[in-house]
Amino acid sequence: MDDGDLKKLIDYAVYAPVGILHAIAEALPRAVEEGRSVVESRAVTARFIGKMAVGMAESKAQEQFAEVRRQAEELIDLVLPEPWADLARMVFGDQREEAQAPVPQTSDNRPAPPAPPAPQPVPEAAPPDIDLGEVEAVIPNYATLSASQITAKMDMLSKRELKLVYGYELGHRGRKTILSRAEKLLQ
Numbered sequence: 185m186d187d188g189d190l191k192k193l194i195d196y197a198v199y200a201p202v203g204i205l206h207a208i209a210e211a212l213p214r215a216v217e218e219g220r221s222v223v224e225s226r227a228v229t230a231r232f233i234g235k236m237a238v239g240m241a242e243s244k245a246q247e248q249f250a251e252v253r254r255q256a257e258e259l260i261d262l263v264l265p266e267p268w269a270d271l272a273r274m275v276f277g278d279q280r281e282e283a284q285a286p287v288p289q290t291s292d293n294r295p296a297p298p299a300p301p302a303p304q305p306v307p308e309a310a311p312p313d314i315d316l317g318e319v320e321a322v323i324p325n326y327a328t329l330s331a332s333q334i335t336a337k338m339d340m341l342s343k344r345e346l347k348l349v350y351g352y353e354l355g356h357r358g359r360k361t362i363l364s365r366a367e368k369l370l371q
Contacts, residue, residue, distance in 0.1 A: 235340035235341075236340060238340070239339050239340040242339075243339075260272045313355060314348060314351050314352040314355065316352070318348060318352070319348060319349055319352045322341060322345045322348055322349060323337050323341075323349065326349075326352075331359045331361040331362050332361070334349070334362050335361055335362060335365040338362075338365055338366065338369060339369070341369075343370060346366050346369050346370055347366075347370065349362065349366055350362075350363060350366035350367070350370070353366070
């Protein structure tokens with residue numbers, strides 16, 4: 185074995201592993217950050233898609249339930265004789281009876297004025313100096329969406345995200361549709 189072979193053996197056995205370990209130690213933090221970025225962005229996308237799918241399924245189920253209920257109420261009227269129809273409506277909760285509740289009257293038989301609505305507590309909002317980027321992280325393209333498009337997406341938001349949207353809207357455009365929907369969802 186000559187000096188050149190001995191030098192190569194030392195290079196491969198000693199210096200190469202030390203060099204590899206040093207390179208790994210320097211590259212590891214950057215690799216961790218890149219990996220975290222990939223996983224977090226995919227998790228956010230998956231969460232958004234999941235919330236959207238659940239919201240759409242819930243909306244569709246509510247529509248179908250309302251249609252089944254309407255058909256059942258029609259069948260009650262068609263199939264059951266009157267005392268049994270009243271009982272069925274009482275058991276299932278007839279929506280029509282709620283709408284036809286008697287109007288309260290004053291002592292001189294005039295309709296009483298409607299009671300003033302109870303004051304609604306204003307939800308605790310995020311500070312109005314919220315950046316548009318923060319809101320667009322919750323609802324993509326927020327600035328380009330109409331109020332109805334935004335309120336349609338609000339059912340899928342968490343309380344924290346709703347407060348963020350409420351605070352931004354309160355401090356910027358102040359659209360009543362969005363503010364009242366956020367208040368309702370936050371209660």
